[in-house]
Amino acid sequence: MGSEKKSRKKVVYRRHDRNPIPLLEPERRKKTFKEYALGYGHTSALDEADRCILCRKPPCTPSCPVNSEMEKWIGEIQKQNVWEAYKILRRNNPFSSVCGRVCPQERLCESTCVLTFKDNGQSVGIGGLERFVGDSIRMSGIEWVDEKEPPTGKKVAVIGAGPAGLANAYFLARKGHDVTIYEALPFVGGVMRYGIPEARLDRRVLDFEIDLIKKLGVKILTGIKVGQDISFEEIRKNYDAVFIAVGSGRGKKMGIPGEDLKGVYTAIGFLMKVNTGLVDPMLAPDEKVELPTGKRVAVIGGGFTAVDCVITSIRLGNETHLIYRRTRETSSARDEEWDHVAEEGAILHWLTQPIEVIGNENGEVIGLKCVKMELVPDPKGGRPRPKPIEGSEHIIECDAVIMAVGQGDNPLAYKDIKGLKIDKWNNLSTVDEKFRTNIEGVFAGGDVVNGGDTVVRAISHGKKAAEAMHEYLMTGKWEYNGE
Ligand SMILES: Cc1cc2nc3c(=O)[nH]c(=O)nc-3n(C[C@H](O)[C@H](O)[C@H](O)COP(=O)(O)OP(=O)(O)OC[C@H]3O[C@@H](n4cnc5c(N)ncnc54)[C@H](O)[C@@H]3O)c2cc1C
Ligand code: SF4
Structure with a gap:
């Protein structure tokens, strides 16, 4: 044992030479919806992978919601075996190329990388490497087909084709189950398609990963609103189990005076219109969104x-202001993205709270009345609270206002299920640790359970629920133990 230890190669910690991901220059990127983060090329990806010391007990893997096994697939990149790396990624996540782009890795896997433990070290660029692997397979033209087990004869319905529903369908199909997804909108992908702008997520990447799920035999029926076009009961009687993954994506306004003026949008209405060309009243009350351009x-x-609204508004040629009642450091967006939009010319107003939208005699927006805020300690010991500063009222002149202040419940699919336990936000946080609702055979996951989180968290719910659903389908055991 002792001699084995002595013969081990000395580990070199390259803490300070992380390869940056190249970006389109601000002046070019603000005029195009093309993806602006360009990703690693082969040389930088190999060099970045070489920074990983392949920890025997890697802290990065358990801090990823889908346990992505970094130490294994990064090891395969080091051996220049991208095919094996992709195989490992896909056993945990059908959307690794999407996650490589949109996950807040600096708060998840990268935040625990051992290279960060000393001397202000920089983590391995896990997100960039994940993207590199997926892009390499996609662009190589290789016909990728996932393995699946023989048919079980069991039928599953999934409601909602966002990341939670699609991931659930993927893992169940690989287990040999016959899966059908019901999707309300005329397109597939949920927020990944109608919310996140193309400038951050190239739709060819999304389409590639969705097509691989279809290739497994998953059927996707679009344009069907469960609870309106077909009842939940009708679905339940034709399937052995159901997964509810309808998100929590209804656009919301703030409840301040003037928000019904012409030119006030919910973020969801605005983004959906730009990203897909339509606005669906189920998710966005502003059915007729006329996009502001050059305003x-x-x-x-x-x-x-x-952030996505700011990125989009800039690309529509608008002078764009961001107004937030807290500080940049206490915002929940990714830090680097504030740098990116500032480079593109966004004007950032921190510690500023809107209190009224001001209109003219034609009912059109002409400004936003705001007050300045300061952060004061929370008496309950929580994060500091914003408090208005007296006499600090001022007006930010503008022609349009977009409210990106969180999304609300969308219970259309499940509101008529008799006896279903729903929480006070109309969501399904009432599921137990296996994502079972209190109704036998009915599971739920994603934003409809946690009220809004991340793409990777939704995927992890879909994955864990698929494991529990497989167990239920094969054994018939059901023991709901939620609250
Ligand atoms: C604008 C925006 C940007 C974001 N950016 C990021 C990011 O960069 N990184 C990140 O990690 N997370 C991001 N998030 C959060 C992330 O997108 C969500 O947490 C994630 O999409 C939730 O997945 P989901 O499958 O639960 O729900 P959704 O993605 O909302 O999908 C639910 C699907 O169910 C469908 N549906 C709803 N009701 C019915 C019905 N009655 N019948 C049939 N189908 C129905 C919907 O049409 C939708 O397609 C962002 C969120 C928003 C809104
Ligand atoms: S913690 Fe960092 S160095 Fe260790 S396996 Fe994960 S990425 Fe590699």
């Missing part, structure tokens, strides 16, 4: 959605 736009909020 002054104020986006309110501090999360992923607000």
Whole structure:
């Protein structure tokens, strides 16, 4: 044992030479919806993979919601075996190329990388490498087909074709089950398609990963709103199990005076219109969104959605202001993205709270009345609270306002299920640890359970629920133990 230890190669910690991901220059990228993060090329990907010391007990893997086994697939990149790396990625996640782009890795896997433990070290660029592997397979033209087990004869319905529903269908189909997805909108992908702008997620990547799920035999029926075009009961009687993955994606406004003026949008209405050309009333009350172009736009909020509205508004040629009541450091968006939009010319107003939308005699927006805020300690010990500063009222002149202040419940699919336990937000956080609802054979996951989180968290729910659903389908055992 002792001699074995002595003969081990000395580990070299390359803490400070992370390869940056090249970006399109701000002046070019703000005029195009083309993806602006260009990704690693072969040389930089190999060099970045070489920074990983392939930990024997890697902290990065358990800090990824889908346990992506970094130490194994990064090891395969080091051996220049991208095919094997992709195989490992796909056994945990059917959307690794999407996650390589949109996951907040700096808060998940990368935040625990051992290279960060000393001397302000920089983590391995796990997200960039994940993207590199998926892109290499896609662009090689290789016909990728996932393996699956023989048919079980069991039928499953999934409601909602966002990341949670699609991931659930993928894992169940690989187990040999016959899966049909019911999707309300005329397209597949949920927020990945109608919310996240193409500038951050090239649709060819999304289409490639969705096509691989279809190749497994998963049927996707679009344009069917469960609870409106077909009842939940009708579905339940034709399938052995059901997974509800309808998200929690209804656009919301703030409840301040003036928000019904012409030119005030919900983030979902605005993004859906730009990304897909249509706005669905199920998710966005603003059915007729006329897009602001060449105007002054104020986006309110501090999360992923607000950043996406800013990115989109800039590309429509608008002077774009971001208004957030807290600080940049306490916002929930990715830090680097604030740098990116600032480079593109966004005007960022931190510690600023809108209190009224101001209109003219024609009912059109002409400004946003705001107050300045300061952060004060929370008496309950929580994160500091924003408090208005007296006499700080001011007006930000603008022609349109986009409210990116969170999304609301969308219970259309499940509101008529007799006896189903629903929480006070109309969501299904009432599921137990196996994502079972209190109705036998009915499972739920994704944003409809947690009220809104990340793509990778939704995928992890779909994956874990698929394991529990497989067990139920094969044994018939059912023991709901939620609250
Ligand atoms: C604008 C925006 C940007 C975001 N950016 C990021 C990001 O960069 N990174 C990140 O990790 N996360 C991001 N998020 C969060 C992430 O997108 C969500 O957490 C994730 O999409 C949730 O997945 P889901 O499958 O639960 O729901 P959704 O993606 O909302 O999908 C639900 C699907 O169910 C369908 N549906 C709803 N009701 C019915 C019905 N009655 N019948 C049939 N189908 C129905 C919907 O049409 C939709 O397609 C963002 C969210 C938004 C809104
Ligand atoms: S913690 Fe960092 S160095 Fe260790 S396996 Fe994960 S990525 Fe590699």
